[in-house]
Amino acid sequence: MKTKAHSFLICIVTILPVLDLIAGPTLKTQFQWKWTNNQVLELNEYHDVFFRVGTKTVEREDKNRVVMKTKQCSQDSCLVNAWFDTYMRYGKTSGPFWKDKEFLSDFTLFRNGRYEVPNEFTMPNLRSFPSFPETPVAVSDVWKLPAEESFDFTSERIRVKVTPEYTFQGIFPWKEGNYSGTCEKITYTYPIFYNKPETEKMAPNVPYKIFGFANGTVFFNAERGVPEFKEVKLSYTFIYPNGTVQEANFHIKGVYFLRNQVNAKDKESIREDILNDLIVGYKRDGLPNGLRIGPGVRPGYTNPKTSSLGSPNRESNPNLMADPTGKLTTNENPDPNVISPLDGEEKDKIADQLPVKVRTTEDGIVFSLDSILFDFNDSKLKPDAESAVAKIAEILKKYPDREIRVSGHTDNIGKKEYNQKLSEERAKSVLHSLVDNHKMDEKHISFRGYADDLPVAPNDSEENRHKNRRVEITLVLD
Numbered sequence: 001m002k003t004k005a006h007s008f009l010i011c012i013v014t015i016l017p018v019l020d021l022i023a024g025p026t027l028k029t030q031f032q033w034k035w036t037n038n039q040v041l042e043l044n045e046y047h048d049v050f051f052r053v054g055t056k057t058v059e060r061e062d063k064n065r066v067v068m069k070t071k072q073c074s075q076d077s078c079l080v081n082a083w084f085d086t087y088m089r090y091g092k093t094s095g096p097f098w099k100d101k102e103f104l105s106d107f108t109l110f111r112n113g114r115y116e117v118p119n120e121f122t123m124p125n126l127r128s129f130p131s132f133p134e135t136p137v138a139v140s141d142v143w144k145l146p147a148e149e150s151f152d153f154t155s156e157r158i159r160v161k162v163t164p165e166y167t168f169q170g171i172f173p174w175k176e177g178n179y180s181g182t183c184e185k186i187t188y189t190y191p192i193f194y195n196k197p198e199t200e201k202m203a204p205n206v207p208y209k210i211f212g213f214a215n216g217t218v219f220f221n222a223e224r225g226v227p228e229f230k231e232v233k234l235s236y237t238f239i240y241p242n243g244t245v246q247e248a249n250f251h252i253k254g255v256y257f258l259r260n261q262v263n264a265k266d267k268e269s270i271r272e273d274i275l276n277d278l279i280v281g282y283k284r285d286g287l288p289n290g291l292r293i294g295p296g297v298r299p300g301y302t303n304p305k306t307s308s309l310g311s312p313n314r315e316s317n318p319n320l321m322a323d324p325t326g327k328l329t330t331n332e333n334p335d336p337n338v339i340s341p342l343d344g345e346e347k348d349k350i351a352d353q354l355p356v357k358v359r360t361t362e363d364g365i366v367f368s369l370d371s372i373l374f375d376f377n378d379s380k381l382k383p384d385a386e387s388a389v390a391k392i393a394e395i396l397k398k399y400p401d402r403e404i405r406v407s408g409h410t411d412n413i414g415k416k417e418y419n420q421k422l423s424e425e426r427a428k429s430v431l432h433s434l435v436d437n438h439k440m441d442e443k444h445i446s447f448r449g450y451a452d453d454l455p456v457a458p459n460d461s462e463e464n465r466h467k468n469r470r471v472e473i474t475l476v477l478d
Helices: 264-285 344-351 383-396 416-437 462-468
Strands: 039-053 056-073 077-090 097-110 142-144 147-152 157-162 165-176 179-195 209-221 226-239 245-260 356-360 364-369 404-409 445-449 470-476
Touching: 039 226, 056 097, 157 179, 165 226, 179 226, 264 344, 264 356, 264 364, 264 383, 356 383, 364 383, 383 416, 383 470, 404 416, 416 445, 416 470
Parallel strands: 097 445, 404 445
Antiparallel strands: 039 056, 039 245, 056 077, 077 097, 142 165, 147 157, 165 179, 179 209, 209 226, 226 245, 356 364, 364 470, 404 470
């Protein structure tokens, strides 16, 4: 039975942390959300998923990237604009992630953790969780407050009221991959039960009964008032009118990052830095068509504001990211012997000759590679394409905490089904080159094929169709 279990279980468990560090067992802490204007909280979470229907089982890994921006904050609440991107890969944590769905949402988050989500939005599906009492709590204190889970099926949305029980455990360390911290720890559990009223009409693809439970832990940075890490195990059973029983189990881990919003000026500055890096790379190795890049910049040039010498923020506390771009930074003085970058006119002239084009978009910075990539109707990277991907990988490694999306595109010649498959295979070829040849973290990279759905020019001439046959790599900044 096909359901949308992967879409409605995007847990934006947006957790509300504490105000003051606890110095002793008798002191109490007031939990409160401390978000402010022009801040972004990004959640990257990974789900080990197991489905069972009868004797058939499916294992899958999902990835959710949730970006929440404060639009306006008051003393009592923040109006939040959020993007929910979902990804998946089948099997047991192997192979590239496929970009699945996108959701947008506007909602109000109150300082005590209560949500107000307009009816037109499905996300966040876990609402008013966790919520905190008005009075301070001490270590080992327990409280219960109402929350809601929203399940979005094909033809119907089911909202289920739940009552989590929370326990404040004190201050403990956490670690996940390259990220770690020490902050307030809260454990929780709640059962879930839904039985459709007999007076309501049954829908064949919508369960009439849901039951299960959740057990989890959330960590908060008390001083900053934002979450750092969460881990939760969810178990659901769905019973459908035709007698089908579906079991779904999720093991979720998620890390939060806090930063300031990246504006258009920031993006353009990043694009300029990236273009400088590309020019340096091609000056060092040469262009495919033999064009020589003139003097003005030489191998070894680094922007003193954003050179990559280390990341003091990936360990200890992911919320202390001072650079809103997520680029590795250093404050060391620049080498006075390094030649300055090219001026705008000279840079633009050279950029027009590069086989890689760089532009800003709403999502971030896009590297566009055209026909240097593949032979006609082939998905194997050509040598010039491998060289271009290598130079892009050098740049992307300077943004280790950023999402990377690889998208394949074709012209409108040929059947839609064929172009869809070809665009996906070409995107995967570039992704595999980034991961296998350049050792980039595949958990931060996803792919998707768009066939001819997103042309950059009308498909009315060979020149324009040439522009549409491309693979794009997006460095996501929002």
